[in-house]
Amino acid sequence: MKSILLSLLIIATFTKESQAQPAKQNLNISFLLDLSDRIDPKKNPGICQRDLQYIKSVQKAFANHVKGKKMLLLKDQMQVFFNPLPNIPNINQLSEQLKVGFSPKTSKKDFIDIDKFYTDNPAKIYQRAIKDGHYIGSDIWRFFKNNVQEYCIKPDHRNILVILTDGYMYHKASIMQVGGKSSYITPQSLASKKLNTAGYADIMRKNKFGFITFPYNLKDLEILVLGINPSPGNPYEEDVIKQYWGDWFKTMKVKKFDLLTTDLPAALEPVINNFIQGKL
Structure with a gap:
């Protein structure tokens, strides 16, 4: 009898606490990585390392969020996407390890693994893409056309898409022009x-x-674009790039977005953290 009452008490407490937690407390974070020649160290020295630090900053903010929740309320996940899939060894295994989820059944090992996987695997992906040298580009436009709704939006979650790109958008398989739109x-x-x-x-x-x-x-998606890197020569290039992206997101009724120019990871880490925490 006591065990039944205890079980009912636990269920009631869990239900009450779950109801008190808005859906935004359940994070669903997706990365979309642009592995085009923008990461070529000969073309853009330092971009690869900055990307890796940006990824780490997001992972740290996610981990802090998860650690701050009660175990019974864990319902959070994070994953990485590419479009198209890079032609590098073990990409399926590496990306699968970057798909992490936390639930009331999460073990302490899972908390340790996320830090390790998000330190080691992105570095391996970038290094192998650079070593391969045949940059297949990144089709961000087609990812939005075909995948963003299905891959990045989960009911009863605060959905955040983090895009790492220089702000230019181009892929040989998606070259279209309709009037002034492209x-x-x-x-x-x-x-x-x-x-x-x-x-x-x-x-x-x-x-x-x-x-x-x-x-x-x-309306259920927030987007953080990191690494915008306008080419020199046009003092308005950064503004134009942000205008293109901002208008695009507004037309698709994105809930909230921020477009950040590439900078030292130490400078952007608090901005990234505030975005993930919902303070921006």
């Missing part, structure tokens, strides 16, 4: 549109420049 932007395409003056916003508005969008309602 599926890509490159330094060359922006220069051809004469978006290199203080009046870039007016030019974009007049010509309806922007990314080809989709009739999606991503």
Whole structure:
């Protein structure tokens, strides 16, 4: 009889606490990694290491969130995506180990493993992609078209997509133009549109420049873009890139987003932490 009462008490307590916890307390974090030639150390020295530190900062914020919850309330997960899949050894195994989930059945080993996997595996992925040298590019536009809703949005969770990219969007399999809208932007395409003056916003508005969008309602998705790295020569390039991305996200009704230019990881870590904690 006592055991039955104790079980009922535990269930009642768990139910009460679960109801008191809003869905946003359950984190579902997804990474989308741009492994194009932007990570080539000959082309962009230091970008690879910055990416790895950004990933680590997100992982630390996620781990702190999980450790701050009661075991009975754990319902959090994190995973990594690529599009297309890089042609490097053991990519399936490496990415599978980066898919982590926490529940009331989580063991102490799981807490140790997440730190190890998110230290070792991203470094292996980047190193092997660089060693391979045949950068297949990153099709971010098509990932949004085909996968973002299914892969990155989980009911009863606070869904966050972290995109590591330089802000340019291009893949040979997704080169489309519809009026002023396109599926890509490159330094060359922006220069051809004469978006290199203080009046870039007016030019974009007049010509309806922007990314080809989709009739999606991503009201349950927050997006953090890290590593925007405008090419030198155009003082407005960063603003133009952010305008393209910001307009795209707004059209798809993204709940919240932030677009951060590449910087020292130590400078961005508190910003990343605040975003994951919901303080931004």
